[in-house]
Amino acid sequence: MRMLITNDDxxxxxxxxxxxxxxxxxxxxxxxxxxxxxxxxxxSITASRPLTYKRTLGTDIETYRxxxxxxxxxxxxxxxxxxxxVVLSGIxxxxxxxxxxxxSGTLAAAKxxxxxGLRGIAFSTPSTDTEPDFSVLKPWVSVVLKLLLDLPDAxxxxxxxxxxxxxxxxxxxxxxxxxxxxxxxxxxxxxxSHFWFTVIPLEKSEEGTDRHAIEQGYVSITPLRLxxxxxxxxxxxxxxxxxxxxxxxxxx
Numbered sequence: 485m486r487m488l489i490t491n492d493d494x495x496x497x498x499x500x501x502x503x504x505x506x507x508x509x510x511x512x513x514x515x516x517x518x519x520x521x522x523x524x525x526x527x528s529i530t531a532s533r534p535l536t537y538k539r540t541l542g543t544d545i546e547t548y549r550x551x552x553x554x555x556x557x558x559x560x561x562x563x564x565x566x567x568x569x570v571v572l573s574g575i576x577x578x579x580x581x582x583x584x585x586x587x588s589g590t591l592a593a594a595k596x597x598x599x600x601g602l603r604g605i606a607f608s609t610p611s612t613d614t615e616p617d618f619s620v621l622k623p624w625v626s627v628v629l630k631l632l633l634d635l636p637d638a639x640x641x642x643x644x645x646x647x648x649x650x651x652x653x654x655x656x657x658x659x660x661x662x663x664x665x666x667x668x669x670x671x672x673x674x675x676x677s678h679f680w681f682t683v684i685p686l687e688k689s690e691e692g693t694d695r696h697a698i699e700q701g702y703v704s705i706t707p708l709r710l711x712x713x714x715x716x717x718x719x720x721x722x723x724x725x726x727x728x729x730x731x732x733x734x735x736x
Contacts, residue, residue: 485511485633488571488597490557492589494521495540495549499575502618503607504545506625507572510633515540515547516561518554523578525553525589527596535560554593562600570633571597574607575625577616579644581608581694581704582659584683591642598640598710605632609645610698621645624703628653632705644694644704651701658706659693 487507491500495517507513516537530552537560540547548564550557554573562568573593580588594604607625609616628643631653642658668680689695697704 485569488561488568489515490593492522492554503575516557519549524587526587527592554589555596558596570603576608578611605641607643610647640708642706650703653703654697656694656704659695
């Protein structure tokens with residue numbers, strides 16, 4: 485099995501090394517990751533300039549750095565390494581739960597894999613004042629990989645690991661709440677206005693969701709899909725506003 489490893493924290497992140505080391509026990513691995521941190525890059529791709537794909541030394545695992553986004557890395561990685569079976573993204577330094585899935589570069593890499601017809605699995609863990617204890621997390625990553633690699637129909641999955649020793653593993657759904665972003669205005673040392681776009685904590689989580697699982701100390705696994713159609717609203721709209729029964733007067 486060939487596993488392409490990427491992230492949005494950058495090629496030198498300890499999280500990507502930990503993930504690659506675990507993945508290497510399941511098959512062939514190659515790291516292709518951004519040359520610098522690209523957190524919250526979302527599903528962006530680089531179309532306005534060419535990209536570079538450079539070998540990076542200092543690791544036992546074949547590694548390349550790309551001057552682009554996580555999605556770019558998946559594209560170049562799959563192009564330069566034939567017959568990739570699965571793309572693993574992470575381990576991200578910071579959870580990707582609930583509405584954070586929309587702008588997560590870590591999850592975007594897994595989604596890009598799915599767009600290419602490959603399997604994509606994203607891994608994240610909370611970011612605290614200290615570096616995550618990967619010696620504790622790596623055995624759980626191994627357990628999760630063993631489970632998910634045997635589920636070929638699950639093509640896109642979001643995995644979050646709690647800080648510290650997990651209590652177990654739970655299948656979860658995405659926590660959907662009002663967006664928790666806010667803009668913080670400030671001044672730079674020259675007195676010029678600038679702005680930080682940041683997030684504020686959501687206080688309550690719903691049982692059965694990814695956020696609730698992490699808060700209770702469990703590993704959260706959320707199966708996702710690329711189709712974001714609201715089928716309930718689509719059916720309602722078709723029923724109430726059938727275009728074949730509506731007459732439009734478009735005359736000026």
